[in-house]
Amino acid sequence: MRLRRKKSSDKMNYDYDVIVVGAGPAGAFAAKEAAAQGAKVLLVDRRKEIGAPVRCGEGLGVGIEKELGFKVPKDAIDAYINAAELYGPNGKKLELRNENSKGYVIDRKKFDKFLVEEAARAGAEVLVKTRIDDLKKEGSKFVGVVGNSMGEKFEANAKVIIAADGGESLIARKAGINSLSTLSETDFGVEYEMVGVDVKDAIEIYFSNVFAPRGYAWVFPKGKDSANVGVGVDGLHGNAIFFLKKFLEAYKERFENAKIVAIKGGIITVTMYIDELVKQNLMVVGEAAHQVDPVHGGGMALSMEAGSIAGKVAGTYITQNKDISYLQEYKKEWDKRKRKTFESRLKLRQVLEKMSDEDLNAVFNALNDEDLQKVIDGRYDVVVKKLVKILVSRPNLIKLISVLLK
Numbered sequence: 001m002r003l004r005r006k007k008s009s010d011k012m013n014y015d016y017d018v019i020v021v022g023a024g025p026a027g028a029f030a031a032k033e034a035a036a037q038g039a040k041v042l043l044v045d046r047r048k049e050i051g052a053p054v055r056c057g058e059g060l061g062v063g064i065e066k067e068l069g070f071k072v073p074k075d076a077i078d079a080y081i082n083a084a085e086l087y088g089p090n091g092k093k094l095e096l097r098n099e100n101s102k103g104y105v106i107d108r109k110k111f112d113k114f115l116v117e118e119a120a121r122a123g124a125e126v127l128v129k130t131r132i133d134d135l136k137k138e139g140s141k142f143v144g145v146v147g148n149s150m151g152e153k154f155e156a157n158a159k160v161i162i163a164a165d166g167g168e169s170l171i172a173r174k175a176g177i178n179s180l181s182t183l184s185e186t187d188f189g190v191e192y193e194m195v196g197v198d199v200k201d202a203i204e205i206y207f208s209n210v211f212a213p214r215g216y217a218w219v220f221p222k223g224k225d226s227a228n229v230g231v232g233v234d235g236l237h238g239n240a241i242f243f244l245k246k247f248l249e250a251y252k253e254r255f256e257n258a259k260i261v262a263i264k265g266g267i268i269t270v271t272m273y274i275d276e277l278v279k280q281n282l283m284v285v286g287e288a289a290h291q292v293d294p295v296h297g298g299g300m301a302l303s304m305e306a307g308s309i310a311g312k313v314a315g316t317y318i319t320q321n322k323d324i325s326y327l328q329e330y331k332k333e334w335d336k337r338k339r340k341t342f343e344s345r346l347k348l349r350q351v352l353e354k355m356s357d358e359d360l361n362a363v364f365n366a367l368n369d370e371d372l373q374k375v376i377d378g379r380y381d382v383v384v385k386k387l388v389k390i391l392v393s394r395p396n397l398i399k400l401i402s403v404l405l406k
Helices: 025-036 063-068 108-121 170-174 240-250 300-319 324-352 357-366 369-376 380-386 388-393 396-405
Strands: 016-021 041-044 059-061 077-081 083-087 093-096 103-106 125-127 130-138 141-149 152-163 186-195 202-206 216-221 226-234 259-269 282-284
Touching (some): 016 025, 016 141, 025 300, 059 063, 108 125, 130 152, 130 170, 170 282, 186 240, 216 240, 226 240, 226 259, 300 324, 357 388, 357 396, 369 380
Antiparallel strands (some): 059 103, 077 103, 083 093, 130 141, 141 152, 186 226
């Protein structure tokens, strides 16, 4: 398949207004929003099956539905979530059970396919098994993409290109955007989908340096007796499967009858999102832009939100003949919504990653369920007041926790 510019004129002829590379949640939303405004959109993905392989815990909060104006289809919901339970190394539990803790554990294959179908219904053309290898340039602008589609050479031109091709984004690198992260800014996650597990109506998060150095382990229910059981550890520790086995051993009574039916995993970037979200007429969204929560590593909702903003901006740029500088509205809007939140979450991560299990136990023992919501809201000053007693007995924590108050 070869779509090329015509040679009958010196002026560039465009096959599409917008090409979106990557059909995950970020790319699907970007394609949908741009197409809904009347732009001619092409959404491409290198996989032959949308949503596979699965590389996340599959948890999604209900709040994103209202925010972005969609509804998760029932056939894509494996379990309904009403609470979040956090466990310290000593087993002390803090529970969040309110409107903010409601959500789903979804089937990513079905959910991602649904999002791509919605993009197609809005007018986007979709190509699977299409690998983009490089960008075409004309001066400082990116005017198209080249690659391979279903075994044939592929080439297409566009006025706007949106890179939504995941954490190892080739498109961002080809555009000269620094999207690389160091090992210390990267977590490795692996999970077993297991049956024979006693599950709850809650997602469970477990902290301990024994089985999750600088990370955590999780149990996300998938059905009446099935769950995603996983662990995320920092890149410097490497072998996530080794630590997952340690977690299962630490809670062997819980998992003694559990059987593995699938293995999932991937790399998670846990740092600040990239600064250069827009370069000329190219935009970067989702995991490609490191739009992933720095604490818990969740990126699905953030990716959809970023894709929605970028798609709307691209659609307006096309349909209203805006100047190319208008594309910067995507970055401005994202910074307005998320910069302070990311900065706050990064501070929290800096504290958590340096705490010993003894420190974690002391903090868990000092806090209650109401304090957990305050931490999530970034109200660190209120929470720190409750930690004064343990800070006196654990002076090593003073320097760490003072980071949250800056």
